[in-house]
Amino acid sequence: MTWNVQRRLAFKLCDSEFVNIISGCDLLFLNECWIDNTDDLNVNEFILAARIVRSKCKGGGCVLYYKNWLHKYISIVKICADTYCWVKLDKSLFVNKLHVFILCVYIPPENNVFYVKYDCDIFDMIYNDILIFQTQGEVLCIGDFNARTGAEPDYIPLDRLDDQVLRNIGELFDYVSDECSTPRVSQDKTVNNLGRNLLRLCKATGIRIVNGRSPGDNIGRFTFYHRNGSSCIDYAICSNDILHIVSDFTVCDFNMFSDHAPCLIEVVCSLKFFNKVVVNKGNPLYMTLTIWNEECKVDILNSLSGKSEQLQILFQNICPTKESIDKSVTDLTHLINDSTKQFCSHTVKCTTVGGHCLKSVRDKPWFDDKCRELYRSYKEALYLFNKHSSFENRYNLAVKKKTYKQHIGKAKRMYLYQEGNLLHYLKKT
Template sequence: MIYFEQEYGNDCTFIMCGDLNARVGIKPDYAVYENKHILDMLPDDYVMDDAIERNSQDKTVNDYGKILLDFCISTGLRIVNGRCGTDKGIGKFTCVNTQGCSVVDYVLCKSDVLKLFKTFEIYDPNIVSDHCVISFSLNMHTLDNFVDVKNKGDHVKLLYKYKWDDSKKDLYMNVLSSEENTIHFESLCGNILLSNSHEDLDLNVKTFTDILDGVCKPIFKHNLHSNFFNQNHNKDGVYFDHECKNLKNYYYTSLNYYRNNHCDDTRRDMVAARSNYKKCVRNKKYDYDKLQTHKLELARKNNAKLFWKMLKGSVVGNASSLSSDDF
């Protein structure tokens, strides 16, 4: 972070996110100026921190939290939790387990980036992890898409991609160095030298991309079949039986009780239901994998054709389209 700031100055910013195991409560993540005499001693070009209100359901501060607060004050990063989106003024718990509820998962950014957050949401507890999903989006200045896409719901589906082919390397080099493209690149270099605004730079980047797109599309374009996106993936494995299904349903019932009544009893019931469900699924998967390995061993010894068929089926997977809501 220090390297990039020294290298690019104000032309770069940072967004950090993850499980930091830090509990900061509602303590300020910016420098608090309480002593007027200290203010008088600061240099004239000193930039004071802005006091930005933040709330949190977690009022506890641990040692890692103190380190995180010091880090924020020294770097100018600010905690987004409790300041943006549907979490503004709330600071929802991000971890719910047997020990209780806490805020240990954070998104950090510079204070001037806070205004760019379009959405920020902390989801309810889920069946996969003790930690809640954090979802956010930012308002950004973007160029027009260079690749044709189809919109389906909130997802953007690409119709094609570029796939490198070593056998076409010489063709690619010849087209790239053709007289027509040489003229385009020389013109682009002149425009770059004359650039004096962000808009000019954006236009030059788009021009460069258009040149490469015109070269690569006829050579490396690879269409993506529609069934690549429309496969009905089975989210639950073949080992997922009625016992797993019943425990899963019970977890969601417990989760609804917890949503309607946030107390220690409902939290413990919900966490226990999640633990029982995950333990059951792990055991079922372990037994299934053990059985498949045994079948694979038998096929290797007795049926080579079946062995290779099973082996191929075990390594070929489908693309995943798991959304944050499904998670």
């Protein structure tokens, strides 16, 4: 699977709905993650193979995961320009007994600051890499190319020599025509500069775009939507010789975590595996949530007032150093938790992935009835757009999303403001 998750990956990995989307694949490439080297990116049943963090500018960021069973068949070959990597899948996985080299890439949009800071031509670098890896095996490219190719041919049309010419030069060299027997279609009819670069790359190396050529995507679905329009910019591209082992390519439904749709690629494998579902037969896992209870407001204030002396000592001992501030914040948190847990604690069942305790944004204390109403409206708009990607449905989805996000942000800010007022009140008392 390849998916542009549009920032905040570490935060999204704590959401059970997000993890459910990615959990079914064996090889997972997530891009535009906006991560750093300190983020906890562990996911249960996945091995984190690569964490690509930009060193010269903000943005971007990619991660590559694979399932445990792939461990002895996969290796990272190279990472380039903090924006793409090459992965080798061992030839023992495939019937043709050739290694498959997978390019996992995020190409920034035109005029992005990336090109100023890194001063490189990504397509030229990828072209040189493909020429090398094609001598060692087959090539598969996945990711967000920010390239709109429309339905333009990714091969050289009518690239056949006349039979008489072939008879005359046939003894001198073999001429291999650049043909493709499977036509490509696309809902996106626009071609941009990056798209032209991608089409030139396809023609120069003999790789073919899988979008719009498979049973799971026989219309060339949009992979990105915005208020201003929709486009196809996330791709799977492979050598013409291995189109037959790409058994399917699917642009999944849009969801609430990104304006990009996840793209799922299925590849025929010679090894036979079975999926084993591990069921926890012991006691279910529980977690304790602290949720504000307005009815107990007076009791909470009385409980905190009883600790006024401890609060006063705590504030008096704060020094302008990082260690002192960290310790004071920790002590204050414990003090407030001890005073409120008997009034605001709720025990619920939960699931875990890696080191994350999975919850949904709907579990947050600021997620009020208005948030729930807007959430349902947003989900309905997503359903309609996934069913029929018309202009009206896309515009309606963009409006519903903006309204929902704005209210969520406002509700969260108001909640934090009230929490801050409570702390200020405690400091005065």
